[in-house]
Amino acid sequence: MTRATRLGRIGHAATAWALVLAMMLPFFWMVLGSFKTTRDFLAFPPVWLFRPTLDNYAQVFADSSFLRYVFNSTIVAVGATGIGLLLGIPAAYALARWRRTAMGVVLLAARMAPGIAFLIPIFVACLALHLVGGYTSLIASHLIFTLPLAVWMMVGFIEAVPIEIEQAALIDGCSVLSALVRIVVPLTGQGIAATAILAFIASWNNFLFALVLSNDATKTLPVAVLSYIGYNSIQWGSLMAAASVITLPVLALALCVQRYIVRGLVSGAVTG
Amino acid sequence: MVAFARTVAKPAPRRWLSRRDWTPDLLLAPALVAIAAVMGFPLLYLVYMSVHKWSLIGDAAPVFVGAGNFTALVEDDRFLQSLFRTLYFTAAGLATNLPAGLGIALLLNREFFGRNVLRALLIFPIVATPVAMGLVWVVMLDPSLGVVRYMFGLVGVVNPPLWLSDTDWVIPTLVLVDAWMWTPMVALICSAGLAALPVEPFEAATVDGASAWQRFRYLTLPLLMPMLLVATMLRLMDLLKVIDIIYVMTGGGPGQASETINLYNYLVALSYDKIGYGAAVALVLFILVLLTTLGLVRLRRAA
Numbered sequence: 001m002t003r004a005t006r007l008g009r010i011g012h013a014a015t016a017w018a019l020v021l022a023m024m025l026p027f028f029w030m031v032l033g034s035f036k037t038t039r040d041f042l043a044f045p046p047v048w049l050f051r052p053t054l055d056n057y058a059q060v061f062a063d064s065s066f067l068r069y070v071f072n073s074t075i076v077a078v079g080a081t082g083i084g085l086l087l088g089i090p091a092a093y094a095l096a097r098w099r100r101t102a103m104g105v106v107l108l109a110a111r112m113a114p115g116i117a118f119l120i121p122i123f124v125a126c127l128a129l130h131l132v133g134g135y136t137s138l139i140a141s142h143l144i145f146t147l148p149l150a151v152w153m154m155v156g157f158i159e160a161v162p163i164e165i166e167q168a169a170l171i172d173g174c175s176v177l178s179a180l181v182r183i184v185v186p187l188t189g190q191g192i193a194a195t196a197i198l199a200f201i202a203s204w205n206n207f208l209f210a211l212v213l214s215n216d217a218t219k220t221l222p223v224a225v226l227s228y229i230g231y232n233s234i235q236w237g238s239l240m241a242a243a244s245v246i247t248l249p250v251l252a253l254a255l256c257v258q259r260y261i262v263r264g265l266v267s268g269a270v271t272g
Numbered sequence: 273m274v275a276f277a278r279t280v281a282k283p284a285p286r287r288w289l290s291r292r293d294w295t296p297d298l299l300l301a302p303a304l305v306a307i308a309a310v311m312g313f314p315l316l317y318l319v320y321m322s323v324h325k326w327s328l329i330g331d332a333a334p335v336f337v338g339a340g341n342f343t344a345l346v347e348d349d350r351f352l353q354s355l356f357r358t359l360y361f362t363a364a365g366l367a368t369n370l371p372a373g374l375g376i377a378l379l380l381n382r383e384f385f386g387r388n389v390l391r392a393l394l395i396f397p398i399v400a401t402p403v404a405m406g407l408v409w410v411v412m413l414d415p416s417l418g419v420v421r422y423m424f425g426l427v428g429v430v431n432p433p434l435w436l437s438d439t440d441w442v443i444p445t446l447v448l449v450d451a452w453m454w455t456p457m458v459a460l461i462c463s464a465g466l467a468a469l470p471v472e473p474f475e476a477a478t479v480d481g482a483s484a485w486q487r488f489r490y491l492t493l494p495l496l497m498p499m500l501l502v503a504t505m506l507r508l509m510d511l512l513k514v515i516d517i518i519y520v521m522t523g524g525g526p527g528q529a530s531e532t533i534n535l536y537n538y539l540v541a542l543s544y545d546k547i548g549y550g551a552a553v554a555l556v557l558f559i560l561v562l563l564t565t566l567g568l569v570r571l572r573r574a575a
Contacts, residue, residue, distance in 0.1 A: 006321050009384065012382060012384060013378070013384035013385055013386070015525075016380060016384065016390055017378070017386065017390065019376065020390045020394060021332050023394075023456070024393060026405060026409060026412060027396060028413075029408065029412055035409065038513060041417075044416065044417050045422050046419050046422050050376070054526065086302075086486070087302045087303040088303060088307050089300040090300070090302065090303070091299060091300045094295075094296035095300075096427075097296070098293070098295070106311070109311070110311060112561045112565055113514070114537075114561065115313065115515075115535055116515070116534055116538055116550075117314070117318055117554040117555070117558050118315070120314075120318060120321065120541045120542070120547065120550055120551055121313070121314040121315075121317035121321065121551070123308070123318065124317070124547060125313075130288060143306060147303060147306060147307065147310075152326075163536070172342070176295050176299075180299075184513035186279060201399055203348060204401065204402075205399075207402065207403045207516045207517065208538075210543060221404075222401055222402075222403040222404065223403075226403070226407075226520060227411070228407075229520075236408075236411065239407060239411065240408070242404075243401075243404040243405070243408055244402050246407045247400045247401050247404050248426075250399055250400060250401060251395075251399065251400060253399075254399040255392060255395070258391075258392055258395060261399070261460065262457075262461055265457055265506070266461070267465070267475050268449065
C-alpha cells in the first residue's frame with residue numbers, strides 16, 4: 001500500500017468519525033447539562049469541566065408526579081404493543097401463508113394519514129363516551145401505528161419460516177391456530193421481540209395523541225417534559241435530567257434491535 | 273345413533289364452506305375489526321365533520337354546511353401561508369436530507385476502523401424521543417447562552433442568527449433540527465442499498481478506466497435509485513406532516529413564522545374549537561400527502 005492511499009484511508013475514517021461524533025453532540029450536551037448546577041448552566045462561554053451535581057435528578061424524582069408519568073408511559077406503551085402484537089401476529093400469519101393483499105392498502109393509508117386526521121374524530125368520540133383522560137383512549141389511539149407495524153414486521157419474519165413444518169403438523173391433525181401458537185410463534189421469537197421493542201419505542205415517543213387524549217393524571221412523559229419549559233423561565237437542569245431519563249432507555253432498547261431498525265422505519269409509524 | 277346422525281348432517285355445510293377456505297379471514301378478522309374501529313371509523317367521521325359547522329363548547333348541534341368549510345379555506349390567508357410554509361419546509365428538508373444521507377452512506381460504504389460503531393450511533397437521533405430532543409435543541413440554540421452560539425464564536429462568527437427567535441431563520445433552523453433527526457435514516461436506507469449493489473459492473477468500469485465520479489454518476493446513482501426513492505417517499509410524507517418538534521420548539525412562532533399546516537390544523541380544531549373546519553384542513557393535508565406520495569410512486573414506476 002502506498003503512503004498516499006494509507007493517508008487517504010486514515011482521512012476517510014477520521015472524516016466519518018468526526019462527522020458522526022459531531023452528530024452525537026445533543027446527547028452529550030443533554031447528559032452533561034443534567035449534571036450541571038443552575039450557575040454552571042448559565043455560564044457563557046459554556047463550561048465543559050465542572051463539579052457534577054445529582055440535584056437535578058433528585059429534583060425530578062422528588063416530584064412524585066414524574067414517577068407517575070413514567071408509569072403512564074409504560075402502561076400505554078406496553079398496552080399498545082401487547083394488543084398490537086396479539087391482533088397483528090394472526091393477521092400477519094394469514095397474510096404470509098395465504099397471500100391476502102388487501103391489508104397493504106390499509107398499511108399505506110395508516111402511514112400517509114396525518115395523526116391529526118385520526119385525532120380530531122377520536123377526540124370528539126372519546127369526549128362523548130367519557131374516555132378522554134383514560135388509558136383506553138390512549139392505548140387505542142396508539143394502535144393506529146403499533147398494529148400496522150406489528151403486521152408489517154411479522155409478515156417478513158413468518159415468511160422466513162419454512163412452511164414444511166406447519167404442513168407436517170397440519171397433516172398430523174394439528175389445527176391452524178395451534179400450528180401458529182406452537183410452531184410459528186416459538187420460531188419467530190426473536191422477530192416478535194424486535195417488533196415489540198420497535199412498537200414500544202414508537203408508542204413511548206408519541207406526543208400528539210397523548211397531548212390531546214390524556215389529562216393531568218394520565219399524561220405520558222413527552223407531554224410531561226413540556227412543563228419544565230415555561231413562558232418566562234426554563235428549569236434548565238431539570239429539563240436536561242428529565243430528557244435524559246426519557247431518552248436513554250429508548251437508546252438502549254434501540255441498540256438491541258439495531259439490525260431491524262431500517263425495516264421498522266420503512267414500514268414507519270405515524271409521526272405527527 | 274347420535275354419532276351417525278352427526279356424520280350425515282355434517283357434509284352439507286362443509287361442502288359449502290369448502291368453496292372458500294375461511295381460515296385466513298378468521299385470522300385477519302380481529303385485526304380488521306380493530307383497524308375499522310381506530311382508523312376506518314375516525315376517517316369516515318372526519319369526512320362527516322368536514323361538511324359541518326361543529327363546535328364542542330355549548331350544546332349547539334352541528335350544522336350541515338356542504339362544501340362551505342372547503343371554500344372558506346381558499347380565502348383563509350393563515351391557512352394558505354401555513355400551506356406554503358409547509359411546502360418550503362418540505363422542499364428544504366428533502367434538499368438537505370437526501371444528499372447528506374447519501375453522503376454519509378457513501379462514507380460508511382468503505383471498510384474502516386469502527387464502522388459498525390458509527391452505524392449503531394447513527395440510530396440514536398432517529399429513535400430518541402423527538403419532543404425531548406427538540407427541547408435539548410432549544411437549550412443548545414439559545415441566542416445568548418447556547419452552545420451553538422459559542423461554537424460559531426470559535427470559528428469567528430460573532431453575531432450568528434437568533435435561530436428560533438428570528439422570523440427568517442426559524443424555518444431553516446427547524447429544518448436543520450429535523451435533518452439531524454432523520455438524515456441518519458436516509459443514510460441507513462442508502463447504506464443497505466449500497467451493500468446490496470453488484471460488484472461486477474464496478475470492476476468492469478474500473479478496468480475500462482472510468483473515473484470515480486463517472487462510476488458514481490453512471491453506476492452507483494442509477495442502481496441506488498430504488499432505495500433513494502423509498503427514502504424520499506418516507507421523508508416526503510413526514511416532512512409534510514411535521515408538527516411535534518415545531519409544537520414544542522416554537523409553538524408556531526415567532527408570530528406565525530413557523531406555523532405549518534399540521535400545527536395550524538391542531539390549533540384550529542382543538543384550540544379554537546372549529547371542529548368542522550379543522551376536519552376540512554386535515555382532509556386537505558391527507559390528500560396533499562396522498563397525491564404527492566402517489567406521484568412519487570408513479571415516478572418510480574416510470575424510472
